[in-house]
Amino acid sequence: MEPVRLKRDRVVLDTSLFVNPVVRSDFGNTPTEAIESFLSLAVQIPTLEFYMPSSIFKELLNFIEPEKISGDLLTILHQKSPRKHELTCPAFLLYELIEDIRERINKGLRVAEKAVRSVQRGDEKEVIQGLRRNYRDALREGIIDSKEDVDLILLAKELNALLITVDYGAIKWAEKLGIRWLLPNKFKDYLLSSIKRAKLQQVDVS
Amino acid sequence: MEPVRLKRDRVVLDTSLFVNPVVRSDFGNTPTEAIESFLSLAVQIPTLEFYMPSSIFKELLNFIEPEKISGDLLTILHQKSPRKHELTCPAFLLYELIEDIRERINKGLRVAEKAVRSVQRGDEKEVIQGLRRNYRDALREGIIDSKEDVDLILLAKELNALLITVDYGAIKWAEKLGIRWLLPNKFKDYLLSSIKRAKLQQVDVS
Numbered sequence: 001m002e003p004v005r006l007k008r009d010r011v012v013l014d015t016s017l018f019v020n021p022v023v024r025s026d027f028g029n030t031p032t033e034a035i036e037s038f039l040s041l042a043v044q045i046p047t048l049e050f051y052m053p054s055s056i057f058k059e060l061l062n063f064i065e066p067e068k069i070s071g072d073l074l075t076i077l078h079q080k081s082p083r084k085h086e087l088t089c090p091a092f093l094l095y096e097l098i099e100d101i102r103e104r105i106n107k108g109l110r111v112a113e114k115a116v117r118s119v120q121r122g123d124e125k126e127v128i129q130g131l132r133r134n135y136r137d138a139l140r141e142g143i144i145d146s147k148e149d150v151d152l153i154l155l156a157k158e159l160n161a162l163l164i165t166v167d168y169g170a171i172k173w174a175e176k177l178g179i180r181w182l183l184p185n186k187f188k189d190y191l192l193s194s195i196k197r198a199k200l201q202q203v204d205v206s
Numbered sequence: 207m208e209p210v211r212l213k214r215d216r217v218v219l220d221t222s223l224f225v226n227p228v229v230r231s232d233f234g235n236t237p238t239e240a241i242e243s244f245l246s247l248a249v250q251i252p253t254l255e256f257y258m259p260s261s262i263f264k265e266l267l268n269f270i271e272p273e274k275i276s277g278d279l280l281t282i283l284h285q286k287s288p289r290k291h292e293l294t295c296p297a298f299l300l301y302e303l304i305e306d307i308r309e310r311i312n313k314g315l316r317v318a319e320k321a322v323r324s325v326q327r328g329d330e331k332e333v334i335q336g337l338r339r340n341y342r343d344a345l346r347e348g349i350i351d352s353k354e355d356v357d358l359i360l361l362a363k364e365l366n367a368l369l370i371t372v373d374y375g376a377i378k379w380a381e382k383l384g385i386r387w388l389l390p391n392k393f394k395d396y397l398l399s400s401i402k403r404a405k406l407q408q409v410d411v412s
Contacts, residue, residue, distance in 0.1 A: 089295060090294055091295050092291050094303075094350075094356050094360075095290065108311070109341050117334075124326070139311050140311070144304060147305065
């Protein structure tokens, strides 16, 4: 008789879950601790598969002590890039992206003009520092602005997975594309509930 | 007996063909003249269908005297938006767009910093004017930066048409998407050759 397969769901993780001190507090005091604590829960949930885009995993490696992390990481958190040459996105998203960029570019120019006008009154070095901060805020906030963000979104789309991220730009796109998402501060509850449900399913099966 | 149908090809036109003085010189001294001259050629080519995205046509109306233009415009130059909610684009283009934007955003910041540093030496008003010019050059050149540009590209893709444009950003995307394109300064020759070929086809058919 064939073994009964459990219904499996997929989850795509962003690094913020382990790296951002506010976000990871549910899991541990350091990124390394947070991963260990995640693994100890994840290993109890045969009904879930966890994924992280390779590019994001590479970022994560800068924050952790790999020698302290259990080999379970390799079998529990799958590293995988999205199939970017096979996937497509709806064309109307291009319009939204282009509009978004236009607005931000105009904002950036206003920030720059303000900086030029304030030089007479302030120290040039300080003005430049302020310019850099304000400019980045104006142009980067809320937009998908890196290849890693695109990887996250596309991998979640490809796998029809739940996306765990705190990145506002990624969440906005997840909403546009009908991708399920969850803030990391709810993720521990999600895992605990999944453990409970997985046990019930196993009882049912046996 | 059914009438024999000629093989038809499609062409999507940008406004620059009629509006840009350098580009339109083949066709006439004013936008209105250029359109009339285009129509007089186009009407002789039953093998070609001409299209313009509605958004681009709306732009064109700002430059022409509609009352001086023949009603042939309505049957020869079709206005049509792309099916933006049905079309898709390959996901790898998102990566290229995001990378392109990142580079341009960084360029914009360097332009702004340079302006702040030059205020001590120059007149504030002049510095601001220079900033605006340089900033726009840095952020807009070579990128698809308007809904109208996206309309052009997507309509050409949808219709599998030849795109006539001088816009560098649109040409770059046409290359990525495998869309045929032609610079407007070759377009008159293209029309004249098409007239010749259409006549030969008609002789063959009869």
